[in-house]
Amino acid sequence: VPTNCRIQHRGNFSPQFRIKNPMGECRGGWRKWKGKCYSEHGDHPWREGEQMCNRHQAHIWQPNDREEYQWVEQNVMRHNTWYWLGTICNSEGQNTNIAAFFTASGEDMRQIQQRLNARMHPGHHINNHSHPCMMSHRNNNSWRWQYHHQHGHEGRRIVCEAPLG
Numbered sequence: 001v002p003t004n005c006r007i008q009h010r011g012n013f014s015p016q017f018r019i020k021n022p023m024g025e026c027r028g029g030w031r032k033w034k035g036k037c038y039s040e041h042g043d044h045p046w047r048e049g050e051q052m053c054n055r056h057q058a059h060i061w062q063p064n065d066r067e068e069y070q071w072v073e074q075n076v077m078r079h080n081t082w083y084w085l086g087t088i089c090n091s092e093g094q095n096t097n098i099a100a101f102f103t104a105s106g107e108d109m110r111q112i113q114q115r116l117n118a119r120m121h122p123g124h125h126i127n128n129h130s131h132p133c134m135m136s137h138r139n140n141n142s143w144r145w146q147y148h149h150q151h152g153h154e155g156r157r158i159v160c161e162a163p164l165g
Helices: 046-055 066-075 109-116
Strands: 031-033 036-044 082-090 101-103 133-137 146-150 156-163
Touching (some): 036 046, 101 109
Antiparallel strands (some): 082 133, 133 146
């Protein structure tokens, strides 16, 4: 994540955590799918949600393709509400090009976007300070492949994603 990517409303937070000790197996309450573990958690601002996931050697979930998105939506998410995604800002100012965004986990959004084919909702953008976070709404076809921008200080549900080692 570039150093100029900051959540302005949360103390200029920039996620830099990297997983060093992947889970050996999914712990109680975590669901396993294709070499990763997923767990839903309550409402948190983006920064606190990411830090909570980090304590489990995980990051806020960023869907890598439509199959994963639909599996998590149906098997992990339990509430028809907004969920933070693991996307955090871009370094180009206001932007709607999802391939230019960064993830807290360091995954390459250019590759993810080729498989996911999502888009920003009309009138929404991501930037590197005041609207750096994206979220999606579970079981809402109007928002399923369209992302909503947000400041990051609002409480939203979290899905943590942890790789298996």
